[in-house]
Amino acid sequence: MKIQFNIIFAILILFSLTVFSQSREELEKKKNKTQQEIEYINSLLKLNQKNAESSYNNLLIINKKISLQENLIVSIETEIKYIDTKINKNKSAITALESDLKKIKDEYAKIIYYAYVNRSSYNKLMFIMSANDFNQAYKRLKYLEQYSTYRKAQAESIRKTQEKLSRKIAELEKNKEEKKELIKIQQDEKIVLASEKTEQKETLTKLQSKEKELKTKLEKQILARKKLQKEIEDIIAEEIRKAAERAKKEAENKTPNSKTTTTTKGNFALTPAEKIISDNFGANKGLLPWPTERGVVTGLFGEHPHPVLKNIKVQSNGIDISTSEGSSARAIFDGEVSKIVTIGPSNKAILIRHGNFFTLYSNLKETKVKAGDKVKTKQSIGIINTVKEEGKTTLHIEIWQESTKLDPSLWLSKM
Template identity: 35%
Template sequence: MNTRFFLTACAVFALCAAPLAGQNSKASLQSRKTALQKEMSRLNEAIARNDKNQKSNTVQLQSLRNRTRVREEMIKNINTDIGMLDVQIDSKSGEAERLSKELDTLKASYSRMCVNYYRNKAPGMRLMYILSSSSLLQAYRRGKYIEEYAGAIRQRGENVRSKNEETRRAIEELKKLRQEKGQLLAEQASEMEKLKKDQARIQNILNSLKKNKKQLQQELTAKKKTAERIQKEIDDIIARELAAQNKKNAAAGKKKSSEIELTPEGRILSANFAQNKGRLPWPVERGDIYMRFGNQPYPGTNVYITVPGLDISAPQGSYARAVFDGQVTRVQVKDGLYMVFVSHGKYYTIYSNLSAVNVKSGDKISVKQKIGTIYTDRFEGKTILTFCIYDGGVKQDPEQWLAR
């Protein structure tokens, strides 16, 4: 008995939960679609700016690759949506077919009942039917039967009307689902066509870049030097702070430490910074990823280089801004370009490739405060910020920390 009840309850729960699961999946797809459309809009603006300002091929190449990636995700999202609609259409088609058959059966039954009723409708025939009874009880029952039969006909008529309305609604819903699928298929075809155009444009840029190997080699060398310089500066900052700390410890008779001991304020700042992982504002107001963190192929080549952070392409005249409250620990300048180091407890953010700065060493800064102006290459039109995050001396992937 308990087992039967449990199985019945599970079946009822499954039937009730299925539509809710479908609704949740639909809502999730719509949410993802909105996010992708927002990202696509941002990339379209960046590519339009690059075209207008005649940005270098490598900048445009990365923007186009990013747009291709987003478009592929959009197509995947559409395909998933179409798959869900196919399931709904199959289900609704089966429901509409079942309801149509039930309606036909009801109509046939109703028709037969009406024919029988009206065939014996004459008052004389009904009276004769009752008077021919063998007893008063039988006469009463026959009268009651005639009354109930008339009621049954009325009820059957109501059933026909109700089933007809239910069938009409199912067919209308099926029509809407098919229209929605048609719109998605048209949207899919449009995105596929745009994807092909972007892929062709990417190939043209790659062909152009192959003809200018000297320029690419110079950029590769500069990028490698920047990565080495950032790592050296971070190591130097940590080594100096650790040396100063151990000097104080020695004077106080304490043991030598291999890690920097944070002040209470520094511990709070570190904790707050860590809690905002994935929610930090971008270090530029508007921009697009030029190169991602880690071992990455340099745009237009098969050569891999180690990117210490995130290279962000921005409009000319853009400024770098702080992603969190902190204190400027160092401002370095080399070949006329600045690099700013900001500490957030045990974490550091670095803003590199600046033509001018708005802060100095020792300054306490707040989130979104201007750090400096990003350098624009006069010949190629590139405006690229190299942004890094370190946890102590360990490089982090900035993309995992920034808001999406």
């Protein structure tokens, strides 16, 4: 009974290790993804090396890199803990198998001893022939056959248990080597993180010496954003007015037998096609493709402290994505271009309508679409502007549901 319990215990451990291997794969994927993001950030910093010491955008990129580096170290630490768990489970499995092996060997030794004592064919024959009747003789014959089978089964059980034990010992040694390697990687990553924090501190110090210049830039940015926000609000209000007017005309021209095709959603009167786009857009929250082929988020949605200027908070209606020079902005969903807005000489914005949702793409040096154009998901709609003196190629994206501003990071898929 005890042996059966140990075998069941070993099977449970093997099952848990299978589940563990799946979790380990997920951890590996997450770690590899983080490492790829760090490599991409390094390539951005290398391209902007000339301005790396004093560029505000490079500070944002370094901040993001430090955040990723810290996440990577945490991922490695989690992986080490998983391996520790696996090591402990393998040790428990080895202990259980060793206990089983000892018991099976002890039983087998008794069988061999009994077989040795009764090894004579004459003794076996006498055992059968001394039966009181034919039925008892038959039973004794079957007993000897079963006894022989049992002895062979015990020998096979010893062989299989030894094989399992050897595999578990080999796996345990492998786990120990994996842990040793991960600890080394973690130590290396901590050294890199310390170096990055030093670089961050130096960059921050240099930028703080340009406080006046940064404040002037910030004031200009705030004015430009307020102007853009007002334009977006006016465009959305106009779209709502046009939709209401269209619905009113439809109602006036409606005959007793005709069906109403317009559906009201929020403040919008939507056509059947627009309603489908709107519903599909809403259903894809967290799954929408990125507006750039590659990039890293360097500006967050909402209110947050300025990374350089003390006691100053900045407000953003969207997120900023830093990417490489020459990159295109892409539509994140099917829709229709509502308007092209010119903010400055090298700063254009495109507003795309998706039913009662809107997406805004700004900081474009050129556009590839015009008002009224139908666009498809991932279609290139413009080229992102690069500020060469700052080494900055950043796309600003916003998502609106009518007049409500939404956080794009909650709507875009995880890159």
